[in-house]
Amino acid sequence: MSSALQILAEDGRLVGPEPDLGAEELIALFGHMLRVRCLDERMLKLQRAGRIGFVGTATGLEASLIGTASALQPEDWLWSGLREGGAAVMRGLPLSEYVAQMYCNANDTAKGRQMCNHFQHKASHYPSWSSVIGTQLPHAVGAAFASRNRGEKVVHAAYCGDGATSSNGFHSALNFAGVWKVPVVFVVVDNGWAISVSSKAQTAATSFAAKAQAYGFEGRDIDGNDVLACRAAMDEATRQARSGGGPTLLVLRTYRMLGHSSSDDPSKYRDAGEVEAWAARDPIQRFETWLVQQGLLTPDARRQREEEIRAEIDAVIHEQEAAPPMALRTLVEDVYEQVPRHLRAQFNAFLRVAEERGDAQPGDGAFPL
Amino acid sequence: MSTLTLIQAVNDGLKTAMRGDERVLVLGEDVGPKGGVFLATEGLTSEFGPERCFDTPLSEDGIIGTAIGMAVNGLRPVAEIQFQDFIFPAFDQIVSEAAKLRYRSGGQYTAPMVIRTPYGGGIRGGLYHSQSGEAYFAHTPGLKVVIPSTPHDAKGLLLASIADPDPVLFLEPKALYRSVKGEVPEGDYRVDLSTLRTVRPGKDVTVFCYGAMVPVCERAAQQAAEQGIDCLVVDLRTLTPLDEEGVLEAAKATGRVVTVHEAPRFCGYGAEISALIAENVIEYMEAPIRRVTGFDTPFPNTLEHHYMPDERRVLDAIESVARF
Numbered sequence: 001m002s003s004a005l006q007i008l009a010e011d012g013r014l015v016g017p018e019p020d021l022g023a024e025e026l027i028a029l030f031g032h033m034l035r036v037r038c039l040d041e042r043m044l045k046l047q048r049a050g051r052i053g054f055v056g057t058a059t060g061l062e063a064s065l066i067g068t069a070s071a072l073q074p075e076d077w078l079w080s081g082l083r084e085g086g087a088a089v090m091r092g093l094p095l096s097e098y099v100a101q102m103y104c105n106a107n108d109t110a111k112g113r114q115m116c117n118h119f120q121h122k123a124s125h126y127p128s129w130s131s132v133i134g135t136q137l138p139h140a141v142g143a144a145f146a147s148r149n150r151g152e153k154v155v156h157a158a159y160c161g162d163g164a165t166s167s168n169g170f171h172s173a174l175n176f177a178g179v180w181k182v183p184v185v186f187v188v189v190d191n192g193w194a195i196s197v198s199s200k201a202q203t204a205a206t207s208f209a210a211k212a213q214a215y216g217f218e219g220r221d222i223d224g225n226d227v228l229a230c231r232a233a234m235d236e237a238t239r240q241a242r243s244g245g246g247p248t249l250l251v252l253r254t255y256r257m258l259g260h261s262s263s264d265d266p267s268k269y270r271d272a273g274e275v276e277a278w279a280a281r282d283p284i285q286r287f288e289t290w291l292v293q294q295g296l297l298t299p300d301a302r303r304q305r306e307e308e309i310r311a312e313i314d315a316v317i318h319e320q321e322a323a324p325p326m327a328l329r330t331l332v333e334d335v336y337e338q339v340p341r342h343l344r345a346q347f348n349a350f351l352r353v354a355e356e357r358g359d360a361q362p363g364d365g366a367f368p369l
Numbered sequence: 370m371s372t373l374t375l376i377q378a379v380n381d382g383l384k385t386a387m388r389g390d391e392r393v394l395v396l397g398e399d400v401g402p403k404g405g406v407f408l409a410t411e412g413l414t415s416e417f418g419p420e421r422c423f424d425t426p427l428s429e430d431g432i433i434g435t436a437i438g439m440a441v442n443g444l445r446p447v448a449e450i451q452f453q454d455f456i457f458p459a460f461d462q463i464v465s466e467a468a469k470l471r472y473r474s475g476g477q478y479t480a481p482m483v484i485r486t487p488y489g490g491g492i493r494g495g496l497y498h499s500q501s502g503e504a505y506f507a508h509t510p511g512l513k514v515v516i517p518s519t520p521h522d523a524k525g526l527l528l529a530s531i532a533d534p535d536p537v538l539f540l541e542p543k544a545l546y547r548s549v550k551g552e553v554p555e556g557d558y559r560v561d562l563s564t565l566r567t568v569r570p571g572k573d574v575t576v577f578c579y580g581a582m583v584p585v586c587e588r589a590a591q592q593a594a595e596q597g598i599d600c601l602v603v604d605l606r607t608l609t610p611l612d613e614e615g616v617l618e619a620a621k622a623t624g625r626v627v628t629v630h631e632a633p634r635f636c637g638y639g640a641e642i643s644a645l646i647a648e649n650v651i652e653y654m655e656a657p658i659r660r661v662t663g664f665d666t667p668f669p670n671t672l673e674h675h676y677m678p679d680e681r682r683v684l685d686a687i688e689s690v691a692r693f
Contacts, residue, residue, distance in 0.1 A: 077442075111475035120474055127441060128474035132465045138431055139466070142438025142446075149394075149420065149444065168458065172431030179426055334476040335510050337534040340563065340610035 003207075004221040004253055007228040010281050012289025019228045020235075023296050029070055029227060030291060031305055033062035033284050036086030038309045040258070043102055046317065047262040052102045054116040056082040060225075060257035063283035064189050066090060067230025068250065069157065071238050076155045077125040077147075079140040081133075083189065084159050085119045092124035095316045105323035111330045117261075134160060134167025137186070141173045144182035144241075155241045157234075159187045163194025165208050174249065178215035183241035185234065186212075186249045189224065191256035192278075196269040212249035224254030225283040254283070327361045328354055344369055373553045376546040378520035379409045379485070382527035383447065385557050387417050390445060393531060395422040397432055397449030406451055407487060407546055433459035433484065437467050440482040445531060453488035453540060454497040460505070467536040468511035483530045483537045488516075489581045489631050490663075490677050491544030495670040501580075501632035501663070506538050507608045507641070513537040513562060514608040518583035520551040522606060525560030533562060542581035549584065562607045565615040571601035574687050575619050577642050578629040579605040582678060586629055589683035598691045608638060613645060620646045624655035625690040631677050634662035656693035659686040 007016030019026065040057040047055045058065055061083055069078060069087035078087060089098055100107035102116050110120060110128065120128040129136045140158035147154040164170055165188060177184045188208050190199050205211055212219025222233045230252055237248035255278035259266045266275075284302075291297040328351070332343040339347075344367035354360045373381060386393045394417075395410055401424040404411030413422035425432050429450055436446040450456045456463070467480045490499035507514050515530055515537055517523035523541070530537035568583060569590055578586040583604045590600035603619045605611065620626050626646060628639030639660040646658060661678045669676050 109475050109477055110473060113473050113475060118473075120477060122477045128470060128478050130465050130469065130473065132461060135434065135462060135466050138434025138462070139438035139441060142435030142440075143442035144438070145435065146439045146442035146444045168430045168461070169434060172426075172428050172434055175426055175428065176431045176435050330475075334472045334474075336471070336513070336610070337479075342610060342613055 004223045005229045005233055006223040006226050007232060008226045008286055008290050010286060012286050012293065014290065016229065016232070019231070021231070026291060026296055029066055029231070030287055030297065032066045032070070032086070032090045033227065033287065034302065034305055035089060035309050036062045036065060037284060038306055038313060039086060039089070039098070042310065042313045042317065044262060046102070051321075052116050055102070055262040056117045056260070057258045058083040058086050060255050060278065060283070061189055061191055062086070063227035063230055063287065064224035064252035064254045067227040068187050068234040068252070071231055071234035072155065072157055074124070075152070076157060076238070077127070077140070077143060079127060079136045079156060079158045080119070080129050081136065081160050081164065082117060083161070085117065088119055088121055088124065088126045091126065093119060093121040093126060095313065096319065097121065099313070099316045099320045100323065103320050103323065105320060106326045107320060107323045111334070112326050113330070134164040134169030136160070137164070137169045137173030138176065140184055141177045141180070141182055144177070144184045145180055148182055153242050154183065155238045156184045157187055158184055159189065161194060162188060162190040162192070162199035162202055162208065163197065164188070165211065166202050174212065174215040174247075177247040178217050181246035183244070184247045185237040185241055186247060187234075188249065188251045190251050190253050192254070193256055193260070193266070193270065195260040195264065196266075207251060209249055209251040217247050217249065219249035219251065222250055222252050224252030225281050225286060227283060227287050255281075325361050327363045328359065329364055339367060341369060370552050370554055372550055373520045374547045375517070375520045375523050375541070375549050376407055376409055378523040378553045379527060379541060380411055381553060382524040383410060383413060384416065385524070386447070386528055386531045387413065387421060389557055392443065392445040393447060394420070394439070394444060395447045395449065396425050396436060398427055398451050399424060400449050405449060407543065409485070410449065429455055429459040430462055433462040433467070436482050437462060437470070437480045440480040441470070441478055445481060447483045447485060447531060450484060450486040452494075452498050453486040453502055454500045456486055456502065463506070463512065463536075463538070464509050468509045471535065472511055479534060480536050481534050483527070483539050485539045485541060487543035487546070488540045489542050489544055490668060490673050491581060493670060493673065496667050499668040499673065501630065503540055503608055504632060504636060504638050507638060511535070512609065514540065515562060516540045516542065516580045516606065516608065518542060518545060518580055518604050518606070519549060520553045522560050522566065524553050525558050526562070526606065528557055529559040529562050532559065540580065544581040545584070560606070563610050563612050564606065565612045565619070566604040566606055567619075568602040568604050569600065571599040571623065573599040573623055574625045574627060574691050575601045575603060575623045576627045576629060576683070576687065577603050577605060577616065577619070577639070579608065580631070582629045582631060585678060585680050586683055589680040589687060592680060592684050593687045593691070596688070598687060600687060616642060616645060617650050621650050621653045624653045625693070626654070626658045627661060627683065627686045627690055628658065629661045629678055629683055631663050633665045634660055635665050637662055656690040659690050661686045
């Protein structure tokens with residue numbers, strides 16, 4: 001980790017430049033990190049209670065997500081993978097939509113079409129993403145091309161994990177971004193593990209950041225558990241992108257403290273000692289220590305803030321438990337802008353069976369053919 | 370109105386779309402100053418500049434992936450894949466991303482874009498410059514698959530595809546690029562997607578075809594006419610979403626059906642046409658449905674003229690269903 005940019009040491013001492021952030025902003029960052037942790041806790045509880053099917057947590061990654069995404073402007077885009085939902089909440093994804101998506105219920109803006117933990121939020125430029133690894137990266141590059149094409153000063157942040165650095169999309173995206181010099185920042189959250197495969201097994205390069213050199217731009221290793229380092233690096237990368245200086249690759253070295261998902265048992269493939277060592281580098285604890293030392297937080301502020309966040313999440317869960325059932329018509333809508341005749345016919349044939357079974361919902365009438 | 374080849378009509382369609390809508394841009398391999406290996410994009414960079422027609426790095430996955438991002442963010446990209454045989458690195462982006470984006474986002478995000486690519490045999494291109502992969506894509510909900518066979522339709526369908534709110538795979542029969550000429554209107558006009566074209570009316574046998582098989586079937590129908598067999602020839606033009614009602618009407622009109630395509634037979638598009646007819650109007654059928662197709666093999670080189678259906682093989686099928 002010695003080569004990675006660090007501003008807060010593991011024990012919370014300032015070892016880099018003073019952050020260029022006001023007290024309110026620093027405290028807000030801390031709150032956003034806590035919300036990521038609390039959302040994971042609550043969603044895992046719901047999953048274990050059988051209320052939702054799947055959770056991809058960000059516990060341990062809070063600094064990497066919040067530190068980088070907080071550097072974005074409202075007009076910037078965030079192209080996501082599995083674990084960036086908490087960053088989206090900070091940027092405007094309402095908690096109600098977050099939880100509705102976890103329930104995949106009728107309030108979900110994606111109409112329950114995606115499995116759990118696949119968020120989107122158009123108003124804050126957080127596009128729908130697929131479960132396929134790395135495919136979102138070239139999208140970010142094309143979208144950045146479009147922004148520049150219109151003369152906008154918009155930055156596109158393209159997130160992925162360490163495993164995605166081996167994907168076709170990663171190569172295509174970085175190569176095109178370098179050639180086109182578009183306003184993109186690639187953010188690799190190297191959390192140590194792609195499900196059960198160590199990040200060390202993804203490449204023979206000395207670091208994922210070294211790959212940027214081959215594409216003609218800079219790659220930087222960052223201590224991903226240091227929120228101030230993540231923020232500082234992202235500030236610089238977005239400034240460069242916004243001013244026409246082209247892309248940067250940031251590699252945030254952090255650790256996925258829990259399984260790949262709620263369906264995964266990581267004790268099968270990694271040592272408890274490794275997990276303990278990373279627990280000692282906890283990003284929230286580190287930031288809290290420094291904030292308390294600076295007199296910006298009281299020692300019990302975290303507990304109070306967590307209680308508020310949990311109460312807020314619980315209220316939203318309560319609301320989403322009462323969501324209406326999904327209209328069956330959503331089976332065939334949004335495949336194309338208009339529902340074509342063959343889909344109307346398929347739905348109508350199915351509706352007769354659904355009505356007999358009592359499955360049809362309000363609004364589920366037959367389509368005119 | 371001017372007389373153009375099919376490739377000139379594609380070029381005219383691209384220019385018309387780019388003149389009419391500044392969001393339309395063209396990207397791909399060698400599409401810039403060279404104008405494409407078949408010259409479909411000739412003159413675009415000089416007329417519209419390198420920001421609107423430009424060469425990309427040599428990566429189909431990158432071309433389609435970035436085009437999706439452009440479409441999501443307000444542009445109307447027309448991406449060229451140099452040969453349909455080279456599209457498979459981008460299969461994931463087409464099938465997992467472009468085709469599913471509207472559905473998976475509940476209509477919040479869409480990718481209105483066109484992927485143009487030459488397909489099919491007849492140029493001695495061997496395995497990797499000759500394939501007809503339409504069935505892979507026709508099996509993908511969310512994608513439209515369009516194939517013109519005349520200069521008029523090439524321009525009109527291309528303009529309709531570029532204006533369409535959904536992603537369109539526009540397969541161009543390269544064997545017809547310079548071998549057919551026809552009248553093409555000036556300026557913007559659109560041929561509605563999901564409408565078939567009656568190439569020739571007839572009452573005895575219905576022949577369903579598309580792309581480079583259309584002129585083959587026309588010639589076979591002329592020869593059949595000499596024997597007193599009157600063929601209705603139908604150019605499907607849009608494979609998905611298909612004009613199902615039009616297909617069923619055309620099948621009912623004669624009760625005897627032949628389907629023709631270059632692609633392999635097994636799970637080919639002809640199987641879908643046959644099944645559609647069998648499910649819906651089998652009571653009108655007077656004969657088994659016959660498929661004339663390429664072999665269930667990779668595409669050959671030296672013997673390609675035997676692999677591809679010709680008018681003799683189509684005529685055999687017409688005769689067999691007519692006499693059944």
